[in-house]
Amino acid sequence: xxxxxxxxxxxxxxxxxxxxxxxxxxxxxxxxxxxxxxxxxxxxxxxxxxxxxxxxxxxxxxxxxxxxxxxxxxxxxxxxxxxxxxxxxxxxxxxxxxxxxxxxxxxxxxxxxxxxxxxxxxxxxxxxxxxxxxxxxxxxxxxxxxxxxxxxxxxxxxxxxxxxxxxxxxxxxxxxxxxxxxxxxxxxxxxxxxxxxxxxxxxxxxxxxxxxxxxxxxxxxxxxxxxxxxxxxxxxxxxxxxxxxxxxxxxxxxxxxxxxxxxxxxxxxxxxxxxxxxxxxxxxxxxxxxxxxxxxxxxxxxxxxxxxxxxxxxxxxxxxxxxxxxxxxxxxxxxxxxxxxxxxxxxxxxxxxxxxxxxxxxxx
Numbered sequence: 001x002x003x004x005x006x007x008x009x010x011x012x013x014x015x016x017x018x019x020x021x022x023x024x025x026x027x028x029x030x031x032x033x034x035x036x037x038x039x040x041x042x043x044x045x046x047x048x049x050x051x052x053x054x055x056x057x058x059x060x061x062x063x064x065x066x067x068x069x070x071x072x073x074x075x076x077x078x079x080x081x082x083x084x085x086x087x088x089x090x091x092x093x094x095x096x097x098x099x100x101x102x103x104x105x106x107x108x109x110x111x112x113x114x115x116x117x118x119x120x121x122x123x124x125x126x127x128x129x130x131x132x133x134x135x136x137x138x139x140x141x142x143x144x145x146x147x148x149x150x151x152x153x154x155x156x157x158x159x160x161x162x163x164x165x166x167x168x169x170x171x172x173x174x175x176x177x178x179x180x181x182x183x184x185x186x187x188x189x190x191x192x193x194x195x196x197x198x199x200x201x202x203x204x205x206x207x208x209x210x211x212x213x214x215x216x217x218x219x220x221x222x223x224x225x226x227x228x229x230x231x232x233x234x235x236x237x238x239x240x241x242x243x244x245x246x247x248x249x250x251x252x253x254x255x256x257x258x259x260x261x262x263x264x265x266x267x268x269x270x271x272x273x274x275x276x277x278x279x280x281x282x283x284x285x286x287x288x289x290x291x292x293x294x295x296x297x298x299x300x301x302x303x304x305x306x307x308x309x310x311x312x313x314x315x316x317x318x319x320x321x322x323x324x325x326x327x328x329x330x331x332x333x334x335x336x337x338x339x340x341x342x343x344x345x346x347x348x349x350x351x352x353x354x355x356x357x358x359x360x361x362x363x364x
Contacts, residue, residue, distance in 0.1 A: 023271050025173050027071040032270040034066070035263050043257040044304050047332030049344045054258050054334065056089075057082030062259075065143070066267040070173060074143050079259050079336040080151060086343045096150065100157045107190040110170055113183055115191075116146045117198060118157035118164040129201035131162040131362035134191050134220075134232075138211030138336075140241075140268030141172050141180045151339035152210065152238075159355045160362060163200040165191050169216075172272035180272070181283050184216040185223050192230050204362050206234040207295075208354075210338055211260075211307065212268075214240025214299075218314070219283045221294055234361035235297040236354055238338045239307045240314060242286040244279045248309035255306065260335035262306045287313050291321035298357040299327040300350050305335040328353060 023029040046054065060077035068076070084094045096102075101121050106114045123130060133156055137149035146153075146166045153164040169183035188207070195202040209217035214237035221235050246262075255262040269279060282289035297318060301311040308329060315327035330337070333346040341348035 022176075022273050022275060023173050025176065027074075027174060028069050029173055029271070030069060031067055031267055035266055041253070043254045045332075046304055046334055047344070047346060050333050050337060050346065052086050053079055053082040053340060053344060055082075056085040057259065060085065066261070066263045070142050070171075070271055076143075078144065078148050079334075079340065080148055083151075083340045083343050090343070092342065097154055097158060100154050107167075107187050108183065112168055112170045112175075113186070114168050115187055116153070116166040116168070118153045118166065119198065120157055120161050123161065123199065129196065129204075130199055131160065131204040131206070132191060132195045132200040132202065133157075133160065133162055133164045133206045133208050133236075133358065133362075134188055134217075135164055135166045136169070136184055136207075136209035136213030136216040136220075137166065138209070138213045139171075140264070141169075141177070141212045141272040142268055143171075149210065149213075149339070152208075155339065155341070155351060156208065156355070156358070159351075160358055162358075162362065163195065163198055165195075176274045177272050177278050177281070178283060180212070181216065181219055181223075184220045188220050188224065189229065202230065205230065205232050206236065206358055206362055207232040208236035208238075208358075209240070210238040211335065212241055214238050214311075215242060215284065215286060218242070218286055218294075218297070219289075222283075222289055222291070225293060232295050234358055235295055236300070236358060237297065237311070237314070238300045238350075238354070239302055239305055239311055239335055240286070240299065241284065241307060242310040242314035244285040248313065250308035250310075250312075251306045254304055254308065257304050257306060257334060260306055265306060287317045291318045291323060294318065294321070294323045296324040296361060297326070298354060299325065300338060300354060301327070301329040302333045302335055302337050302346075303329055303331045304333065307335060326357065 065073045135153045153166040157164040167187040170179045207217040299311045301308045315325045318325045330346045337347045341351045
C-alpha cells in the first residue's frame with residue numbers, strides 16, 4: 001500500500017469532520033480521540049514572511065487545538081497574535097487604525113448575538129449613504145471572535161469607504177449547529193432593516209467571511225435567495241468550509257499544515273455537530289446545496305491549507321450552477337493569512353484582489 005493511499009484511508013477513517021460521537025454542550029467537554037494519521041510528506045513550504053508569523057505564534061505558546069477542550073482552545077494565541085508580534089519586532093504600531101471607528105450593537109437577546117459596526121471616521125454624519133459589507137468571522141464555529149478577526153473588517157471599511165458589520169454569533173458546543181447559521185441570517189435581516197440608521201445603503205450590501213465565516217456568507221446568500229430577502233451584490237468567501245468529503249487533495253497534502261491541520265477539522269466537527277448527519281446538511285456541505293442564481297462570488301484560498309480544495313470545489317460547483325465565480329489560490333501562504341497584509345506579501349496581494357472585486361460590485 002502506498003503512503004498516499006494509506007494517508008487517504010487514514011483520513012477517511014480517522015479524521016473525517018464527521019465525528020463518531022458528538023460532544024456534550026459543555027466548553028469543557030474533552031477532545032475526540034486523536035486520529036491515526038501518518039502523513040509522510042510534509043506540507044508545502046511557506047513563504048518566509050508567512051513562516052515568520054507561524055513561528056511567532058508558536059513562540060507565544062500555542063498548543064495543538066485538537067488536543068484541547070474548547071475552553072482552553074479559546075485561550076490560545078492566534079495567527080493574528082503572531083502577526084502583531086512580528087509587527088512589534090519590526091517597530092510597527094499594532095494600534096487599531098484610527099481612520100475607522102467601531103461600536104458594538106446587539107441584534108438578538110443572547111449576549112453573543114451582537115455585531116461590531118465599522119465606519120470610516122471621515123464619513124460619520126456626512127455625505128451619501130455608504131455601501132455595507134456584512135462580515136462573518138472564522139474559528140470553526142467553536143473558537144475566535146470579532147476581536148480575533150478585527151483586521152479584515154477594519155481593512156474593508158477603510159479601503160471600500162463602507163460600513164462593515166462584523167457579526168458575532170453563538171459558539172459551539174454551547175450552541176450547536178444550526179445556531180451559527182440561524183444567527184448569521186438573523187444578523188443579515190437586522191442589517192437590512194437598520195443599515196440606513198448608521199448611514200448605510202441597504203440596497204448596496206455584500207456578504208463576506210473567512211473560514212467558517214466564509215461558509216456563513218454563502219449559506220446566508222442562499223437563504224436570502226430562497227426567502228425573498230434583498231440579495232447581496234457580491235459574496236467574498238475566504239477559504240470557506242464547503243465540502244464535507246475527506247478524500248479531497250488538500251486534506252491530504254496539507255494534513256499536517258499550520259495553523260490549521262486536518263485533525264482539527266474532526267475536532268471542530270465533534271463540537272459543532274449535533275449528529276453525524278449534520279455534516280451532510282447543505283448549509284455545511286455547500287457543494288451539495290442548490291447554488292443556482294447566487295450573486296457574483298469571489299473565493300480566495302491558501303495553498304497550504306486543508307480547506308483549499310473546499311474552495312476550489314465550491315467554485316466549480318457554483319460555475320456548474322451558472323453563477324459568476326472568481327477563485328484564486330495564493331501560493332506560499334496558509335489558512336488565516338488573509339488580514340495579515342502588513343507583514344505577509346501574499347496576504348497583501350489577496351486583500352487587494354478582494355477589495356477590487358468588492359469595489360466593482362458596490363461602487364459602480
